[in-house]
Amino acid sequence: MxxxxxxxxxxxxxIFSPERQRRPQFFTAHGEYTLTSANCPFCEGNEDMTPPEIxxxxxxxxxxxxxxxxxxxxxxxxxxxxxxxxLDKRADGFYDKMNGIGAHEVVIETTSHTRGIDEMEEDTxxxxxxxxxxxxxxxxxxxxxxxIQVFKNHGIQAGATISHPHSQxxxxxxxxxxxxxxxxxxxxxxxxxERCLFCDIVQHEIRFQQRLLLENGEFIVxxxxxxxxxxxxxxYPVHHYAVFExxxxxxxxxxxxxxxxxxxxxxxxxxxxxxxxxxxNAPFSKDNRYSEHFHWHIELxxxxxxxxxxxxxxxxxxNPMLPExxxxxxxxxx
Amino acid sequence: MxxxxxxxxxxxxxIFSPERQRRPQFFTAHGEYTLTSANCPFCEGNEDMTPPEIxxxxxxxxxxxxxxxxxxxxxxxxxxxxxxxxLDKRADGFYDKMNGIGAHEVVIETTSHTRGIDEMEEDTxxxxxxxxxxxxxxxxxxxxxxxIQVFKNHGIQAGATISHPHSQxxxxxxxxxxxxxxxxxxxxxxxxxERCLFCDIVQHEIRFQQRLLLENGEFIVxxxxxxxxxxxxxxYPVHHYAVFExxxxxxxxxxxxxxxxxxxxxxxxxxxxxxxxxxxNAPFSKDNRYSEHFHWHIELxxxxxxxxxxxxxxxxxxNPMLPExxxxxxxxxx
Numbered sequence: 001m002x003x004x005x006x007x008x009x010x011x012x013x014x015i016f017s018p019e020r021q022r023r024p025q026f027f028t029a030h031g032e033y034t035l036t037s038a039n040c041p042f043c044e045g046n047e048d049m050t051p052p053e054i055x056x057x058x059x060x061x062x063x064x065x066x067x068x069x070x071x072x073x074x075x076x077x078x079x080x081x082x083x084x085x086x087l088d089k090r091a092d093g094f095y096d097k098m099n100g101i102g103a104h105e106v107v108i109e110t111t112s113h114t115r116g117i118d119e120m121e122e123d124t125x126x127x128x129x130x131x132x133x134x135x136x137x138x139x140x141x142x143x144x145x146x147x148i149q150v151f152k153n154h155g156i157q158a159g160a161t162i163s164h165p166h167s168q169x170x171x172x173x174x175x176x177x178x179x180x181x182x183x184x185x186x187x188x189x190x191x192x193x194e195r196c197l198f199c200d201i202v203q204h205e206i207r208f209q210q211r212l213l214l215e216n217g218e219f220i221v222x223x224x225x226x227x228x229x230x231x232x233x234x235x236y237p238v239h240h241y242a243v244f245e246x247x248x249x250x251x252x253x254x255x256x257x258x259x260x261x262x263x264x265x266x267x268x269x270x271x272x273x274x275x276x277x278x279x280x281n282a283p284f285s286k287d288n289r290y291s292e293h294f295h296w297h298i299e300l301x302x303x304x305x306x307x308x309x310x311x312x313x314x315x316x317x318x319n320p321m322l323p324e325x326x327x328x329x330x331x332x333x334x
Numbered sequence: 335m336x337x338x339x340x341x342x343x344x345x346x347x348x349i350f351s352p353e354r355q356r357r358p359q360f361f362t363a364h365g366e367y368t369l370t371s372a373n374c375p376f377c378e379g380n381e382d383m384t385p386p387e388i389x390x391x392x393x394x395x396x397x398x399x400x401x402x403x404x405x406x407x408x409x410x411x412x413x414x415x416x417x418x419x420x421l422d423k424r425a426d427g428f429y430d431k432m433n434g435i436g437a438h439e440v441v442i443e444t445t446s447h448t449r450g451i452d453e454m455e456e457d458t459x460x461x462x463x464x465x466x467x468x469x470x471x472x473x474x475x476x477x478x479x480x481x482i483q484v485f486k487n488h489g490i491q492a493g494a495t496i497s498h499p500h501s502q503x504x505x506x507x508x509x510x511x512x513x514x515x516x517x518x519x520x521x522x523x524x525x526x527x528e529r530c531l532f533c534d535i536v537q538h539e540i541r542f543q544q545r546l547l548l549e550n551g552e553f554i555v556x557x558x559x560x561x562x563x564x565x566x567x568x569x570y571p572v573h574h575y576a577v578f579e580x581x582x583x584x585x586x587x588x589x590x591x592x593x594x595x596x597x598x599x600x601x602x603x604x605x606x607x608x609x610x611x612x613x614x615n616a617p618f619s620k621d622n623r624y625s626e627h628f629h630w631h632i633e634l635x636x637x638x639x640x641x642x643x644x645x646x647x648x649x650x651x652x653n654p655m656l657p658e659x660x661x662x663x664x665x666x667x668x
Contacts, residue, residue, distance in 0.1 A: 005560035008523075008531060009516045012649065014560040020654040030364055080652045094538040095559045151644055159644055178649040181515075182343045189342075197342060204428040225429045226339035226348040228646060278647035299647050310485055310493055311646065312562060313612035313633050315346065315512040318414045320354040 002081055002100025004174060005092070012177040015100060017080045023161065031156045033163040037113040041077075042164035044069070044111040051075045054105060055134060057127055071127050072108040073135060073169075079104035080170060087144060087173055101144055103171040107131050113164050116154075116272065118264035120165075125256035128167065132279070133252065135169050136245040140284050145171040147179060147283045150244075155274025157303045167277070175283045183283070186293040198295030201225075202236050211323050213330055214261055218254045221262045221300075223323030223330075230305070230321040231270060231330065233262060235298040242282040242291040259298070265330045266302050274303040336415055336434025338508060339426070346511040349434060351414040357495065365490045367497040371447040375411075376498035378403070378445040385409045388439060389468060391461055405461050406442040407469060407503075413438035414504060421478060421507055435478055437505040441465050447498050450488075450606065452598035454499075459590035462501065466613070467586065469503050470579040474618050479505040481513060481617045484578075489608025491637045501611070509617045517617070520627040532629030535559075536570050545657050547664055548595055552588045555596045555634075557657030557664075564639070564655040565604060565664065567596060569632040576616040576625040593632070599664045600636050608637040 002017040026035045041049035047065045055073040062068025075083075081102025089098040109128050110120060117125060132150050139148055152167040153159040160166075175183075189197040205211055205222045213233065214221040221235045235258065241247060247255070266275065278301070282294035311317060336351040360369045375383035381399045389407040396402025409417075415436030423432040443462050444454060451459060466484050473482055486501040487493040494500075509517075523531040539545055539556045547567065548555040555569045569592065575581060581589070600609065612635070616628035645651060 007558065007560035007562075008535065009519060009558075010512070011519050012560075014562055015650070015652045016656050017652055017654055018656065018659070020652065023654075092559075093542060094534065149648060149650065151647070153644060157640060159640055172650075176648045176650040178344070178647070181649075185343060185345050200428065201342065208427060224341065224343075225426075226341035226346075228341075228348055276644050276647060278644065280647075301647060306491060306493055310487060310610050310612065313485070313512070313610060313614075313635060314483060314510045315515075315649075316349070316483065316506075316510040318349045318351055318354065320351055320357075322350050322352065325352070 001085070002079075004098045004100055006096040008095060010177070013174045015080050015172075017078075017100060020078050020080060023078045026161050026163075027156050033156070035162060035164075040113055040162065040164050042106075042108045042162060042166060043113055047072075050106075051077055055131060057131070070111065070124070071131055073131055074106050074108065076104040076106050076168070081172070098173065101173050103139055103142075103145070103169070105135060105169040107135075107167045107169065109165040109167065115165060116263065116267060117165070118260050118267055120260065122253075122256055122260065125260045126253045129252040129255055129259075130249065132167070132169065133245050133247065133249075136281075139169070139171045140245070142171065144173055145284070147172045147175045148281065149176060150279040150281070152277040153274075154276070155303065157306075158274035158276045158301075160274075179280065179283065182280070183290065183294060186295075187290075190293045196240055196293065196295050198236060198297065199240050202238055202295075206238075211327050213265060213327055214258050216254055216258050218251055219258045221258060223327045225323065227319060227323050227326075228311075228317035229301055229303075230319060231266065231273075231302045231326045232323075233266075233300040233330075235259060235262060235300065236295065237297075240295055242288075242294045242296065244279060244281050244296045262300060266300070269330045269332060270302055270304065276301045276303070335419070336413075338432045338434055340430040342429060344511070347508045349414050349506075351434060354412050354414060357412045360495050360497075361490050367490070369496060369498070374447055374496065374498050376440075376442045376496060376500060377447055381406075384440075385411055389465060391465070404445065404458070405465055407465055408440050408442065410438040410440050410502070415506070432507065435507050437473055437476075437479070437503070439469060439503040441469075441501045441503065443499040443501060449499060450597065450601065451499070452594055452601055454594065456587075456590055456594065459594045460587050463586040463589055463593075464583065466501070466503065467579050467581065467583075470615075473503070473505045474579070476505065478507055479618070481506045481509045482615065483510060484613040484615070486611040487608075488610070489637065491640075492608035492610045492635075494608075513614065513617065516614070517624060517628060520629075521624075524627045530574055530627065530629050532570060532631065533574050536572055536629075540572075545661050547599060547661055548592050550588055550592050552585055553592045555592055557661045559657065561653060561657050561660075562645075562651035563635055563637075564653060565600065565607075565636045565660045566657075567600075567634040567664075569593060569596060569634065570629065571631070574629055576622075576628045576630065578613060578615050578630045596634060600634070603664045603666060604636055604638065610635045610637070 004013045037043045057071040059068045081100045149170045211223045278299040282290040338347045371377040391405040393402045483504045545557045612633040616624040
């Protein structure tokens with residue numbers, strides 16, 4: 001059984017999942033993937049290599065866990081957290097722990113073993129965001145969960161073990177440290193200004209223009225004022241939405257277009273780097289208490305140089321590139 | 335001029351240092367170092383390849399910046415921060431910035447191009463810690479600085495660009511996010527219990543034994559209750575000392591012995607992995623306001639698997655190994 005333990009010095013929870021030691025490593029020491037479409041568990045025809053699907057987008061008259069799909073959502077075979085059981089929060093001597101209750105799902109984004117987001121049809125990218133929305137709406141009905149973390153690791157250096165395009169959804173019984181932290185700042189900003197911090201950032205960046213990469217009326221993509229990594233990008237809805245899952249399907253279509261364009265810009269300027277996509281959402285709350293303070297958004301982190309224990313140990317970042325410069329490169333103006 | 339910018343969503347400062355783009359990369363894409371002792375700027379005889387030394391340990395009758403040294407402290411040739419100038423804190427439109435004032439020094443630990451900490455003489459390791467103490471005591475006299483971050487990146491995957499054994503000292507005009515955060519928790523613990531949180535952790539770990547790797551009366555090395563990475567270790571003075579630089583030289587000798595032993599255990603069990611060493615110290619304060627709450631310590635982070643944007647984006651960690659298990663492996667009991 002996985003467990004969560006609280007570090008008393010930072011008051012953050014760490015997930016311990018010994019089962020993930022059994023995960024096969026599908027890449028070599030030199031960073032090359034070893035799976036081909038014949039033995040890839042995410043390829044069409046290999047449905048029996050994965051746990052049964054939770055959700056799928058299928059061609060008419062095809063059966064679940066058989067070929068004929070366009071997108072599949074499956075439980076992670078080596079889950080960080082388990083769905084069955086009670087949290088059982090308890091003391092462990094001097095410390096605090098609870099059972100590792102949660103969900104860990106994989107969104108297999110396409111049948112193609114190698115296609116990048118920017119090579120997919122607009123419709124395929126839209127269906128990925130639609131799958132996130134469906135799964136969040138379903139998972140948030142479980143009162144044991146307090147946060148759903150949607151993310152994508154693309155490339156070995158970004159943490160992916162399988163190259164076949166996929167994203168992950170983790171439902172957590174606790175709120176991640178960075179989310180709590182940023183939520184607190186947003187609440188204190190709102191208390192002072194009676195405005196959403198993120199709305200103010202969006203408006204500032206639209207006026208300032210020099211960190212803006214893309215805009216389409218409903219969404220903007222920009223380099224944040226103080227990015228921790230070179231080429232880090234933020235994608236925000238222009239208007240105020242606290243949570244991703246309240247977006248209309250039509251808006252998700254516009255999101256798909258701008259997201260695909262952003263990945264295209266990154267791939268063109270930086271020659272297809274590994275990257276992480278992180279969806280920052282407001283945590284669940286029955287009384288919608290965060291609806292005015294938080295504003296969902298996506299963080300896009302190309303992995304250009306290594307990050308290691310130093311950043312983890314200090315949470316200090318030394319970025320060799322100002323965001324205005326990285327935007328020039330991404331726009332290909334330089 | 336480097337600058338510091340504040341991310342308004344996390345209220346943390348990021349250092350922007352465009353000069354670090356000029357840093358040569360002394361390793362290949364496959365992770366092999368390219369420098370040999372003939373062209374290594376940290377090797378004896380190549381003193382003219384570095385800026386003039388700030389501090390050194392020398393054989394009698396040798397001249398600064400010439401051969402004949404055992405340890406050298408030099409300014410980083412590609413500093414993240416610059417010593418000259420004023421902070422000039424100011425608004426930048428909607429945001430906050432200041433000049434990148436600080437110091438960035440390199441401790442060349444030995445003349446040997448390849449010797450690991452566990453292969454060094456006890457005396458050499460002691461001299462490294464003594465150099466940290468001397469430099470901290472000197473740098474803290476500069477009232478522009480609020481924190482000194484001492485750290486060591488060993489190996490390319492831990493962020494080192496040069497293999498020659500060295501550590502780094504960065505004097506910052508701000509306190510790193512993780513330090514502020516942990517200090518707050520320590521203060522609130524002290525307010526409630528009238529005891530140092532870290533002293534309580536040390537006493538608990540000594541009694542519990544199962545996460546303890548080494549102890550020598552003055553220091554202990556243990557796996558923390560909720561480590562974020564497999565094989566993460568903590569090294570604490572057993573008795574309460576808020577700041578590293580108040581340690582007597584005799585204690586630093588005992589620190590050198592246990593630190594060398596800890597690196598030896600890591601190297602033996604994990605076959606010489608890359609690692610980061612991070613010294614966590616109380617921030618400066620004229621009134622010694624943190625002297626009861628904080629307790630300096632060292633974090634040792636072997637880099638076994640990749641960490642990437644996911645951890646940076648969420649500050650969530652999924653650790654596949656419980657600390658009790660990693661201690662068994664490090665002790666070679668398993």
